[in-house]
Amino acid sequence: MIQVFKQVNVDWLANRRLFIGVSILIMLAGLGSAVFRQWKHPNGTEAFNLGVDFKGGTVVTVKFKQRPSAEAIRDALISHGAKDVVIQPVTDKPDLALIKLPLEGAGEGESQAQLERGRARVKDGLNSFGPEGDAYEIVGTDAVGAVAGAQLRNKAIAVTMAALVGILVYIAFRFEWTYGAAAVIAVFHDLLVTLGMFSIFQWEVSLTVIAALLTLVGFSVNDTIVVFDRIRENRRLHRRESLYKITNDSINQTLSRTVITSGLVFLSVLAMVVFGGEVLRGFSLALTVGIVFGTYSSVAIASPIMVWWEQRLEAANRIGALGAARKGVPATGSPARRETVSAPVRKRSREAGQA
Amino acid sequence: MKKKNLLQRIIIIAVVTLVGLYTVIGPRRRPTLKDFTWSGIKANLASNIRLGLDLKGGSHLVMRVKTDQFLKSLTEGNALAIANAAKDAGFAPKDVKTETAGNYKITLEVEDPSKLSEIDAAVKKKVDLSDWSSSPSGNTVTWTLNSTAQRTLAEQATEQAQRIIESRLNAVGVAEPLVQRHGAQSSHQILVQMPGIQDPERVKQLLSAESRLDLVHVVSPPSPAPVQTYNTEEEAKTSLGGTVPANRHVLPYSERNEPTTAGQKTPEDQKPKKWVVVEYPAVVGGNELRNASATQSRAGGNEYQITFSFKPTGAEKFGAWTGANINQYMGVVLNDEVKSIAYIKSQIFDQGEISGRFTKESAEDLALTLRSGALPAPIEYLEERTVGPSLGADSIRSGVRASVFGLLFVVAFMLFYYRGAGINAVVALLLNMILMLAALIIFEATLTLPGIAGIILTIGMAVDSNVLIFERIREELRTGKTIPSAIEQGFARAFVTIIDTHVTTIISSLFLFVFGTGPLRGFAVTLVLGLLINLFSAVYVSRTIFMWELSRKRRVESLSI
Numbered sequence: 004m005i006q007v008f009k010q011v012n013v014d015w016l017a018n019r020r021l022f023i024g025v026s027i028l029i030m031l032a033g034l035g036s037a038v039f040r041q042w043k044h045p046n047g048t049e050a051f052n053l054g055v056d057f058k059g060g061t062v063v064t065v066k067f068k069q070r071p072s073a074e075a076i077r078d079a080l081i082s083h084g085a086k087d088v089v090i091q092p093v094t095d096k097p098d099l100a101l102i103k104l105p106l107e108g109a110g111e112g113e114s115q116a117q118l119e120r121g122r123a124r125v126k127d128g129l130n131s132f133g134p135e136g137d138a139y140e141i142v143g144t145d146a147v148g149a150v151a152g153a154q155l156r157n158k159a160i161a162v163t164m165a166a167l168v169g170i171l172v173y174i175a176f177r178f179e180w181t182y183g184a185a186a187v188i189a190v191f192h193d194l195l196v197t198l199g200m201f202s203i204f205q206w207e208v209s210l211t212v213i214a215a216l217l218t219l220v221g222f223s224v225n226d227t228i229v230v231f232d233r234i235r236e237n238r239r240l241h242r243r244e245s246l247y248k249i250t251n252d253s254i255n256q257t258l259s260r261t262v263i264t265s266g267l268v269f270l271s272v273l274a275m276v277v278f279g280g281e282v283l284r285g286f287s288l289a290l291t292v293g294i295v296f297g298t299y300s301s302v303a304i305a306s307p308i309m310v311w312w313e314q315r316l317e318a319a320n321r322i323g324a325l326g327a328a329r330k331g332v333p334a335t336g337s338p339a340r341r342e343t344v345s346a347p348v349r350k351r352s353r354e355a356g357q358a
Numbered sequence: 359m360k361k362k363n364l365l366q367r368i369i370i371i372a373v374v375t376l377v378g379l380y381t382v383i384g385p386r387r388r389p390t391l392k393d394f395t396w397s398g399i400k401a402n403l404a405s406n407i408r409l410g411l412d413l414k415g416g417s418h419l420v421m422r423v424k425t426d427q428f429l430k431s432l433t434e435g436n437a438l439a440i441a442n443a444a445k446d447a448g449f450a451p452k453d454v455k456t457e458t459a460g461n462y463k464i465t466l467e468v469e470d471p472s473k474l475s476e477i478d479a480a481v482k483k484k485v486d487l488s489d490w491s492s493s494p495s496g497n498t499v500t501w502t503l504n505s506t507a508q509r510t511l512a513e514q515a516t517e518q519a520q521r522i523i524e525s526r527l528n529a530v531g532v533a534e535p536l537v538q539r540h541g542a543q544s545s546h547q548i549l550v551q552m553p554g555i556q557d558p559e560r561v562k563q564l565l566s567a568e569s570r571l572d573l574v575h576v577v578s579p580p581s582p583a584p585v586q587t588y589n590t591e592e593e594a595k596t597s598l599g600g601t602v603p604a605n606r607h608v609l610p611y612s613e614r615n616e617p618t619t620a621g622q623k624t625p626e627d628q629k630p631k632k633w634v635v636v637e638y639p640a641v642v643g644g645n646e647l648r649n650a651s652a653t654q655s656r657a658g659g660n661e662y663q664i665t666f667s668f669k670p671t672g673a674e675k676f677g678a679w680t681g682a683n684i685n686q687y688m689g690v691v692l693n694d695e696v697k698s699i700a701y702i703k704s705q706i707f708d709q710g711e712i713s714g715r716f717t718k719e720s721a722e723d724l725a726l727t728l729r730s731g732a733l734p735a736p737i738e739y740l741e742e743r744t745v746g747p748s749l750g751a752d753s754i755r756s757g758v759r760a761s762v763f764g765l766l767f768v769v770a771f772m773l774f775y776y777r778g779a780g781i782n783a784v785v786a787l788l789l790n791m792i793l794m795l796a797a798l799i800i801f802e803a804t805l806t807l808p809g810i811a812g813i814i815l816t817i818g819m820a821v822d823s824n825v826l827i828f829e830r831i832r833e834e835l836r837t838g839k840t841i842p843s844a845i846e847q848g849f850a851r852a853f854v855t856i857i858d859t860h861v862t863t864i865i866s867s868l869f870l871f872v873f874g875t876g877p878l879r880g881f882a883v884t885l886v887l888g889l890l891i892n893l894f895s896a897v898y899v900s901r902t903i904f905m906w907e908l909s910r911k912r913r914v915e916s917l918s919i
C-alpha cells in the first residue's frame with residue numbers, strides 16, 4: 004500500500020495565528036494593488052484588467068497568413084485612428100492574434116455606434132497588410148456595449164453572492180451556523196486572494212473567470228466540509244475530547260484525501276492551462292490559484308475560526324448557566340453536561356431519532 | 359440473498375451503460391453495419407451532440423428595443439390626432455405640447471377655457487385614448503399615459519419587434535435561428551443566435567432596418583408647376599412662417615439623377631440634398647402594405663426599384679385620396695427621407711413603386727423589411743459574439759485535448775496509488791463521461807467551451823468521491839476491521855461527506871444556471887449533470903465492483919487498495 008502520509012500528528016490549530024496572519028498579508032497585498040492601481044493608474048492599469056465582457060469593447064480574433072509582429076499590427080491600427088488598442092498574439096497558435104479595442108468615449112446610448120467605429124478601424128488598419136481573405140481573415144468577434152457590460156458585471160457579482168448565501172444556508176442546516184459561517188469566511192478569503200492575484204498580475208477578468216470563481220467556491224467548501232464532517236463524526240465517537248484536539252485529529256485524518264484530491268484537480272486544471280487554449284486561459288489560471296488557496300483555507304482558516312467561535316459560544320453558555328444557578332433558577336444541566344449537548348450534538352440526536 | 363442483490367445491481371448497471379453508450383454513439387435511426395465503424399461512430403457522435411455557437415461557429419447578438427422611442431412616437435402621433443380632432447370639432451387649438459421623458463403627456467392649449475369638457479368629449483370620440491387619463495385645468499387639457507399601460511405598450515412593442523425579427527431572419531434564409539427574450543422582462547432585450555453566420559454585418563443591418571414607409575401629400579402648387587423644393591432646411595421652415603406646425607414635416611429629399619446612359623452612374627451617385635414640406639398624417643402608412651418586391655427598373659442596368667401593393671383597407675384610402683387630388687404631388691417617405699415624388703395622373707388603387715436608385719441587394723433587403731412590417735421602435739445592438747468555424751474547431755480540439763490529458767493524469771495516478779481499487783475508480787470515471795454526454799443529448803443541452811471546462815472539473819469531483827471512499831476503507835482496515843465490513847463502513851461513512859460536497863457544488867452551479875448567461879450556463883449544465891451522475895458511478899457502480907470481487911472468493915484475505 005502506497006501512502007502519502009502514514010501517521011500524521013500535526014497541531015494545526017497551534018499555528019492559527021501564523022496562518023491567519025499570512026492570509027491577511029496576502030489579502031492586503033491584493034487590496035493594496037487594487038487600491039493603488041485604481042487611484043494612481045500606473046501604466047494605465049486599473050484595479051482589475053476587466054475584459055470586454057465587463058467593460059465593453061471589441062475583441063477581434065484575426066488569423067494571419069503571415070502574422071506580423073504585435074508592434075507592427077498596433078502601429079497599423081493606430082495610424083488608422085484606433086486608440087488604446089491591445090494586441091495579444093495567441094501563444095499556442097502562431098497565426099492567430101487577438102486585437103482588443105476599448106469603447107471609444109463614454110455615453111450609454113452610443114455604444115452601438117462606438118462598436119461599429121472600432122471595428123471599421125480594425126479593418127482599415129488590417130487592410131494595410133493585404134486584402135481581407137487573402138492576407139488575413141477575421142475568425143471571431145466579440146463586441147460588448149457599455150450597457151451589456153455593466154449588466155454582465157452586476158449579474159456576475161449577484162450570482163456569486165447568492166451562491167455564497169445558498170452554501171451558508173445549506174451548511175447551517177446540515178451542521179451549525181458557526182460551521183457555515185466559518186466555511187463561508189474561508190471561501191470569501193479564497194475569492195479575495197484569487198481576485199488579489201488577478202489585480203497584482205493584471206490577468207484579464209472575463210466571464211469565464213466568474214465561472215472559475217464559482218467553481219472555486221464549490222471546491223473550497225468541499226474541502227472544508229470533508230474536515231467538518233470528520234469533526235462531527237469524531238465528536239460523536241469521543242465525547243470527552245476537547246474540540247481543539249478533535250479538530251486537529253480530523254484535519255490529520257483527512258489530510259491524505261485533501262492532498263490527493265487537490266493534487267489531482269490541480270493537475271487536471273494544469274492540463275487546461277497548457278492545452279485549453281486562449282479562451283479558457285483566465286478560467287484555468289483562476290482555478291490554479293484558487294485550488295491551492297482553497298485547500299489551504301479549509302485547514303488554516305475555516306477550522307480555526309470554527310473552533311474559536313464554538314469555544315466562545317460554549318464559554319458564554321457556561322457563564323449563562325452559572326448565572327442562572329446562582330439566581331436560584333434550576334439549570335437544565337451541569338456545565339460539563341451542557342458542553343456535550345452543545346451545538347453539533349443536538350443535530351446528531353435528531354438524526355439518530357430518525358434512523 | 360446477497361447473490362441476488364449483486365445480480366440485480368449488475369443488470370441495472372449494464373442496462374444504464376448500454377443505453378448511455380447507444381445514446382452517445384448510436385444513430386437516431388435503424389442502425390446499420392456502418393454505424394459500428396470508427397468513422398460511423400464519429401459521425402453519429404457529431405450529429406448527436408448539440409454544440410454551442412462558440413464551438414461550431416456562428417453569430418450571437420443581443421439587442422435592445424428602444425421602447426422609449428416607441429412611446430415617444432406614439433405620444434407625438436396622438437398629439438397630432440388630438441389637435442386634428444379638436445380642429446374638426448370646431449375648436450382650433452392654440453398650442454399642442456408633448457412631454458416624452460419618463461412620463462408621457464400631451465397638453466392641449468385652447469382659446470376658450472369654458473369649452474374644455476366639450477373638447478375633451480370631441481377628442482375622445484375620434485381618438486382612442488383608453489390608456490390615457492385626461493385632466494383639464496385653466497385653459498389646457500392634459501392627457502397622461504397610465505404607468506401600467508406604459509409597461510404593457512412597451513412590452514407589446516418588444517414582442518412585436520421579436521416577431522418581426524423572426525420573420526426577417528426566416529425570409530433572409532438564416533438556418534435554424536434562435537430568437538428569444540434576454541435578461542429581465544423590463545430590459546426589453548432580444549437574443550438572436552445564428553449558427554453558421556460568419557459575417558453578421560448584413561443580417562445586423564437587415565434586422566435593425568426600421569423601414570417606416572409613408573405615402574404623403576407634398577405641399578406644393580399642383581402640376582404642371584414643378585414640385586416645390588427648398589435648398590436648405592431653414593428655407594423650408596421659413597415658408598411655413600418660421601415654426602413647423604404639428605401636421606407638417608420638413609424632410610430631406612434626394613432628387614434622382616436621370617441616367618443618360620444606362621450604367622453610366624452608380625446608384626449611390628445623387629444630386630445634392632433638397633428639402634420639401636409634407637403633410638402628416640400620411641395618406642397611407644407602411645402597415646397597410648400587402649406585398650413589396652424588388653424589380654429591375656425600366657432604365658435597365660444595375661438599377662433596382664421596389665414595387666408594392668396595399669391591403670384592401672389601404673387601397674381604399676389610397677384610391678379615395680388619389681381620386682380627389684389629381685395633379686397634386688405625392689411623396690414616398692422611407693425612414694423620414696423622401697425617396698421619390700410624383701404627381702397624381704389618375705386615381706390609383708393598390709399599386710405603387712419606390713424608385714430610389716437601389717442596388718439589387720439593397721432593394722431586396724428593403725423589400726424584405728417592408729414585407730415583414732416596420733419595427734415598432736428602433737433597436738440597438740448591445741452585444742455581438744461571432745465565432746468562425748475554424749476557431750470553433752480549434753476550441754473543440756483544445757478542449758478535448760485538455761480533457762483527455764486531465765483524464766490520463768487521473769487514471770494513471772489512481773491505478774498507481776490504489777492498485778486494484780484504482781480500476782473501480784477508472785471504470786466509474788469512464789462511465790461518468792459516457793453518461794454525462796448521454797444526459798446532455800437526452801436533455802438537448804448545448805455543449806459550449808465552458809461546458810467542456812465543466813466536464814474537466816467533473817473529472818476532479820468524481821475522483822474526489824473515489825479518494826474519499828478509498829481512504830476511508832483504508833482507515834477502517836487499519837483499525838482491524840474485516841474486509842467486507844471495512845468496505846461497508848467506508849462507503850457508509852464517506853457517503854455522508856460525498857452528499858454534502860455534491861450538494862454545495864450543485865447549489866452554486868444552480869445559481870449560475872438560473873441567473874447566469876450563455877457561457878456560464880453551459881458550464882453549470884455539465885457540472886450539475888456530472889455531479890448527479892457521479893453519485894451513481896462513484897458510489898453505486900464502484901460499490902458493486904467491490905461486491906463482485908468479494909463474492910468471487912469464499913474467504914477474503916486481502917484487498918488491493
